[in-house]
Amino acid sequence: MQTVRLMARIVSAGTAVGKKETEGPLGACFDLRDTDDKFGMQTWERAESEMQRLAFNTALAKAKLRDTDVGALFAGDLLNQCVGSAYGLLDFDIPYFGLYGACSTSAEGLLLASAMVTHGMFARCAAVASSHYCAAERQYRTPLEYGAQRAPTAQWTVTGAGAFLVERAKENESCVRIVRGLPGRVLDAGINDANNMGAAMAPAAKDTLVRFFEDTKTRPNDYDLIVTGDLGFEGGSILAILMEDAGYPIADRYTDCGQLIYDRVGQDVHCGGSGCGCSAVVLGAHLLPRLERGELGRMLFLATGAMMSPDSIKQGQNIPAIAHLLEIECYKGGR
Amino acid sequence: MQTVRLMARIVSAGTAVGKKETEGPLGACFDLRDTDDKFGMQTWERAESEMQRLAFNTALAKAKLRDTDVGALFAGDLLNQCVGSAYGLLDFDIPYFGLYGACSTSAEGLLLASAMVTHGMFARCAAVASSHYCAAERQYRTPLEYGAQRAPTAQWTVTGAGAFLVERAKENESCVRIVRGLPGRVLDAGINDANNMGAAMAPAAKDTLVRFFEDTKTRPNDYDLIVTGDLGFEGGSILAILMEDAGYPIADRYTDCGQLIYDRVGQDVHCGGSGCGCSAVVLGAHLLPRLERGELGRMLFLATGAMMSPDSIKQGQNIPAIAHLLEIECYKGGR
Numbered sequence: 200m201q202t203v204r205l206m207a208r209i210v211s212a213g214t215a216v217g218k219k220e221t222e223g224p225l226g227a228c229f230d231l232r233d234t235d236d237k238f239g240m241q242t243w244e245r246a247e248s249e250m251q252r253l254a255f256n257t258a259l260a261k262a263k264l265r266d267t268d269v270g271a272l273f274a275g276d277l278l279n280q281c282v283g284s285a286y287g288l289l290d291f292d293i294p295y296f297g298l299y300g301a302c303s304t305s306a307e308g309l310l311l312a313s314a315m316v317t318h319g320m321f322a323r324c325a326a327v328a329s330s331h332y333c334a335a336e337r338q339y340r341t342p343l344e345y346g347a348q349r350a351p352t353a354q355w356t357v358t359g360a361g362a363f364l365v366e367r368a369k370e371n372e373s374c375v376r377i378v379r380g381l382p383g384r385v386l387d388a389g390i391n392d393a394n395n396m397g398a399a400m401a402p403a404a405k406d407t408l409v410r411f412f413e414d415t416k417t418r419p420n421d422y423d424l425i426v427t428g429d430l431g432f433e434g435g436s437i438l439a440i441l442m443e444d445a446g447y448p449i450a451d452r453y454t455d456c457g458q459l460i461y462d463r464v465g466q467d468v469h470c471g472g473s474g475c476g477c478s479a480v481v482l483g484a485h486l487l488p489r490l491e492r493g494e495l496g497r498m499l500f501l502a503t504g505a506m507m508s509p510d511s512i513k514q515g516q517n518i519p520a521i522a523h524l525l526e527i528e529c530y531k532g533g534r
Numbered sequence: 535m536q537t538v539r540l541m542a543r544i545v546s547a548g549t550a551v552g553k554k555e556t557e558g559p560l561g562a563c564f565d566l567r568d569t570d571d572k573f574g575m576q577t578w579e580r581a582e583s584e585m586q587r588l589a590f591n592t593a594l595a596k597a598k599l600r601d602t603d604v605g606a607l608f609a610g611d612l613l614n615q616c617v618g619s620a621y622g623l624l625d626f627d628i629p630y631f632g633l634y635g636a637c638s639t640s641a642e643g644l645l646l647a648s649a650m651v652t653h654g655m656f657a658r659c660a661a662v663a664s665s666h667y668c669a670a671e672r673q674y675r676t677p678l679e680y681g682a683q684r685a686p687t688a689q690w691t692v693t694g695a696g697a698f699l700v701e702r703a704k705e706n707e708s709c710v711r712i713v714r715g716l717p718g719r720v721l722d723a724g725i726n727d728a729n730n731m732g733a734a735m736a737p738a739a740k741d742t743l744v745r746f747f748e749d750t751k752t753r754p755n756d757y758d759l760i761v762t763g764d765l766g767f768e769g770g771s772i773l774a775i776l777m778e779d780a781g782y783p784i785a786d787r788y789t790d791c792g793q794l795i796y797d798r799v800g801q802d803v804h805c806g807g808s809g810c811g812c813s814a815v816v817l818g819a820h821l822l823p824r825l826e827r828g829e830l831g832r833m834l835f836l837a838t839g840a841m842m843s844p845d846s847i848k849q850g851q852n853i854p855a856i857a858h859l860l861e862i863e864c865y866k867g868g869r
Contacts (some may be wrong), residue, residue, distance in 0.1 A: 244846065276614075280843035281841070286854060297634040299616040307631060353731065
């Protein structure tokens with residue numbers, strides 16, 4: 200049994216996104232939207248930090264809290280040495296746990312933050328994650344100015360940051376709350392094509408999902424929605440097949456944040472969105488509001504990450520991947 | 535009050551180091567020592583992963599445990615995208631939380647692992663951290679082949695990995711245990727010289743230490759030793775002065791892992807050791823055994839990290855830093 204019980208109310212979420220995300224199907228849902236992806240900064244990297252700062256400030260403002268009301272921050276991003284988070288959250292006077300989970304960071308941070316508040320280590324914690332298309336392209340692939348052609352299985356790194364505040368849920372309190380979590384294991388499924396992250400990450404998502412169903416003795420149809428972070432269209436299709444094979448068919452209630460955030464055809468994004476920011480902003484701006492409105496009762500949220508670096512790929516290594524899971528429910532007091 | 539109570543017994547530690555560390559004053563203490571820093575691998579990066587694997591396996595072997603006995607791993611390193619940990623721990627079938635705390639990772643991981651076992655989220659957790667001189671030089675500064683001259687304030691990245699197993703300490707059980715922890719805050723002290731990390735990190739260490747003394751109403755002389763992770767000689771001197779100014783003089787009981795690991799003059803290491811591996815291997819191979827032998831009764835261990843990237847320095851940003859603190863004691867049952 201590796202699944203842990205949690206009791207964490209999601210107090211508020213803040214999201215900040217760039218131009219392409221604003222133009223996508225969820226555009227109207229995000230809190231802050233920038234038209235040139237720079238957020239007033241001179242570099243893409245600083246723009247990513249600024250998105251984190253803005254997203255976290257928005258989450259604080261929605262909850263009518265100040266930074267000193269938060270016991271600890273769990274944050275990460277895709278930039279080398281996670282500087283998006285280190286610089287972005289520098290203004291805040293809060294103990295800081297830096298994370299690196301690639302695109303799984305949103306769920307990793309929420310899982311750890313939820314564990315802390317569940318057990319009273321801190322009264323209130325925050326989780327923040329971000330990514331930036333232009334910064335990621337030049338770090339992981341080629342600078343945009345080169346005009347490289349993208350592979351059919353490539354995904355589009357989301358320019359966005361999401362921040363979440365959690366505190367211990369009181370018994371019988373009506374709220375959206377995280378009730379179980381299952382950390383992922385790092386798996387190597389033998390994929391080494393850096394233009395096909397979905398295929399590399401799908402087996403990790405399957406591993407976590409199957410372990411969760413076995414641990415909890417639940418089935419896919421116990422949940423209104425099962426959503427992954429950024430498998431996109433390719434990886435999402437693979438996951439549906441893998442789960443069917445494993446005896447836990449999910450296709451009728453499955454989607455992926457990377458499939459939701461862009462208009463696949465109209466926005467020319469190939470296999471959909473990706474990046475730490477993808478699952479963070481879709482969770483904050485789209486999925487949590489659906490839970491709050493009662494459109495969803497209970498959801499499994501898995502953020503998936505590919506743990507390679509450009510250097511490890513050049514050195515001929517495969518792409519290890521991970522998926523962290525959270526069970527999130529809309530609890531109606533006294534039910 | 536940001537200091538948290540912990541109750542985590544350190545079950546075992548494993549350390550693996552390279553040639554220069556073997557030749558240093560603590561050389562005989564380390565579990566595994568390699569003579570060419572490659573650990574049988576073809577690249578420095580893979581050698582770093584191999585050190586993590588070996589260190590963790592050693593910690594498991596000392597405790598007569600298998601990987602499936604460990605509930606969760608907290609691991610990190612200095613390589614881009616933390617691939618030292620992701621690949622190094624791939625063989626183990628254990629839920630994995632990737633961390634990025636720069637050189638503060640050993641304490642960050644131990645703090646989170648201790649929190650988990652203290653509150654029974656997992657029965658047993660592990661923390662692993664590593665660095666490799668050759669991999670770090672080519673990533674952060676220049677490839678060794680260039681033969682660049684080192685600045686007088688430069689430090690030498692330790693080639694080493696340390697792994698720790700923790701479980702909940704039973705009441706009245708004689709053991710070495712982690713009893714309090716204080717996560718650091720990211721601070722910018724205005725330093726932007728990437729060849730003087732000690733100066734950038736010392737103010738973060740001071741911030742954490744002063745908050746800890748204020749939180750706990752203790753004084754430096756309540757502890758037999760106060761030890762930082764990798765401030766080295768320059769940063770260590772600065773910290774002693776900062777603490778004197780703050781009204782908490784520590785000089786008579788203060789040292790730094792980066793000062794202990796090399797012979798400063800004989801090994802030509804300028805300002806001492808640094809890197810995630812520095813505090814991890816000195817804690818595992820030197821400090822914990824001193825606690826076990828009863829030479830030290832109670833110690834404050836702070837691992838310090840500089841949270842910049844080569845890109846953020848090129849973009850003109852300062853070096854933000856962080857320091858996570860652990861109070862570790864040798865508890866004699868029934869005392």
